[in-house]
Amino acid sequence: MSRIDDLIAEHCPDGVPYRGLTDVADYVRGVTYNKSNEQADGPVSVLRANNISLATNTLNFADVKRVSGSVRVRDNQRLVHGDILICAGSGSKDHIGKVAFIFDDLEHTFGGFMGVVRAKGELEPRFLFHLLTGGSFLAYLRSALSTTTINNLNAGVMRGFRIPVPPIEVQRAIVEVLDTFSKLEAELEAELEAELEARKQQYEHYRNSLMLAGGGTHTVLLEDIATVGTGSHDTKDAQPDGDYTFYARGREPLLLNTFDFDENAIITAGDGVGVGKVFHFARGKYALHQRAYRIVPDEGVDARFIYHYFLADFARYLERTSVHASVTSLRRPMFLKYPLQLPPIEEQRRIVEILDKFDALVNDLSVGLPAELAARRQQYEYYRDKLLTFKELEVTA
Incomplete structure (x- = not known):
C-alpha cells in the first residue's frame, strides 16, 4: 500500500465526509467599479480573468487594470497567501471557474467578475486548490451553469459543489504528492514546449525556403x-x-x-x-x-x-x-x-507532401509533440482526480 493508502486506512477507513464548499471555505466576490474609475496610474490594481493563465492555472500580471482610490476595497478583498482566485463571471466557457493559487500577500485586489475562495481551519488551501482544478468541479459547473448568458458563480452555485474533507494528515500527504507531480510535469512541459517552438521556427524557415526559392518557377x-x-x-x-x-x-x-x-x-x-x-x-x-x-x-x-x-x-x-x-x-x-x-504541378505536389508532414508533426494534436504534451496533461489529470476521489462516509441517523 502507498503512504496515502496507509493514512486513509488509519484515519478514515469507512470513508470521508463530503461538505458543501461554502461550509468549509469563505467565498468573497471582487470590487465593482465604473469605466470612469479607470486610471492608467491609479493607486488600486485589480486582477481580472485574463490574469489567470488558462493552460496552467497560474497567475500572470499582464494588463493589470488600475483604478482610482475612490473605489472601495474591503479588507477581505485583499489577496493574501492561501487565497484561491477564481473567475466567477464570464461569457467565456473557457474562463469560467478557472483558478490560480496565491502564494504571497499581494497589493492587488480583484474585480467584480472574480472571486476568492478561502479555506477554513479543517481544509488545507492547496488541497482545495487541487480540488478546484479537478474534473469533478468542471463537470459540476457544466451542469450548474447556463451557457446562453453570462455565467455567474454566485454563492448559491458555489455552495452546491460538495467536496471531500478527509483528515488533515491525508490532505497534506495528497498535496505533497500532487505538488511534486505538478512541478515535474511543468518542467517536462516546459522542455516540450521549448522543443515545439524550435520545431515551429524550423518548419517556418523550411517552408519559406521551399515556397520562395524561385527556382524553375x-x-x-x-x-x-x-x-x-x-x-x-x-x-x-x-x-x-x-x-x-x-x-x-x-x-x-x-x-x-x-x-x-x-x-x-x-x-x-x-x-x-x-x-x-x-x-x-x-x-x-x-x-x-x-x-x-x-x-x-x-x-x-x-x-x-x-x-x-x-x-x-x-x-x-x-x-x-x-x-x-x-x-x-x-x-x-x-x-x-x-x-x-x-512551379510545375508535380513540384507543387512534392512540396505539399513534405510540408503537410512537417505541419502535422508541429501542429496536429493527434501526432507529434502536441500529442505528447496533451498525453502528459491527461496523465496528470487522471492521477490527480484519482487521488481526490474518496468513498463517502455514510451518515447514520
Missing part, C-alpha cells in the same frame, strides 16, 4: 489562377448544433445548418484581429462569413500549395504593399493582384 497573379470571393453570413447566424463548419474571421470555426460551398479553399479574414492571417483550409461543404475570403485555385494548381504559400508570404506581401503601419481590412483587388511564384 514563373510569376503569376492570383486572379490568373484562382477564384476569390466572400461569404454571406454574419457571426450571429451561427448555430451551436449546426451540421456544417462555418468559417468566420477568427481562429475557431463556428457551426451552421446550411452550407454555401463544396470545395477545397484557403480561408482568410477580411478584417478584424485575423486580418491577413490564414487559419483554415476548407475541405468539402462549409459556410462563410461575409467578411471572410475564400481562395479557390483553378484546375492544374494544387490548393494545398497555395495554402502553404499564403502562410509563408501573404502577411509580408501586405506589409510591402500597405502605406499604413498595419492593415486593418482587405479588399478583393488586394488578393487579385497578389503575385506568386508557381
Whole structure:
C-alpha cells in the first residue's frame, strides 16, 4: 500500500465526509467599479480573468487594470497567501471557474467578475486548490451553469459543489504528492514546449525556403489562377448544433445548418484581429462569413500549395504593399493582384507532401509533440482526480 493508502486506512477507513464548499471555505466576490474609475496610474490594481493563465492555472500580471482610490476595497478583498482566485463571471466557457493559487500577500485586489475562495481551519488551501482544478468541479459547473448568458458563480452555485474533507494528515500527504507531480510535469512541459517552438521556427524557415526559392518557377497573379470571393453570413447566424463548419474571421470555426460551398479553399479574414492571417483550409461543404475570403485555385494548381504559400508570404506581401503601419481590412483587388511564384504541378505536389508532414508533426494534436504534451496533461489529470476521489462516509441517523 502507498503512504496515502496507509493514512486513509488509519484515519478514515469507512470513508470521508463530503461538505458543501461554502461550509468549509469563505467565498468573497471582487470590487465593482465604473469605466470612469479607470486610471492608467491609479493607486488600486485589480486582477481580472485574463490574469489567470488558462493552460496552467497560474497567475500572470499582464494588463493589470488600475483604478482610482475612490473605489472601495474591503479588507477581505485583499489577496493574501492561501487565497484561491477564481473567475466567477464570464461569457467565456473557457474562463469560467478557472483558478490560480496565491502564494504571497499581494497589493492587488480583484474585480467584480472574480472571486476568492478561502479555506477554513479543517481544509488545507492547496488541497482545495487541487480540488478546484479537478474534473469533478468542471463537470459540476457544466451542469450548474447556463451557457446562453453570462455565467455567474454566485454563492448559491458555489455552495452546491460538495467536496471531500478527509483528515488533515491525508490532505497534506495528497498535496505533497500532487505538488511534486505538478512541478515535474511543468518542467517536462516546459522542455516540450521549448522543443515545439524550435520545431515551429524550423518548419517556418523550411517552408519559406521551399515556397520562395524561385527556382524553375514563373510569376503569376492570383486572379490568373484562382477564384476569390466572400461569404454571406454574419457571426450571429451561427448555430451551436449546426451540421456544417462555418468559417468566420477568427481562429475557431463556428457551426451552421446550411452550407454555401463544396470545395477545397484557403480561408482568410477580411478584417478584424485575423486580418491577413490564414487559419483554415476548407475541405468539402462549409459556410462563410461575409467578411471572410475564400481562395479557390483553378484546375492544374494544387490548393494545398497555395495554402502553404499564403502562410509563408501573404502577411509580408501586405506589409510591402500597405502605406499604413498595419492593415486593418482587405479588399478583393488586394488578393487579385497578389503575385506568386508557381512551379510545375508535380513540384507543387512534392512540396505539399513534405510540408503537410512537417505541419502535422508541429501542429496536429493527434501526432507529434502536441500529442505528447496533451498525453502528459491527461496523465496528470487522471492521477490527480484519482487521488481526490474518496468513498463517502455514510451518515447514520
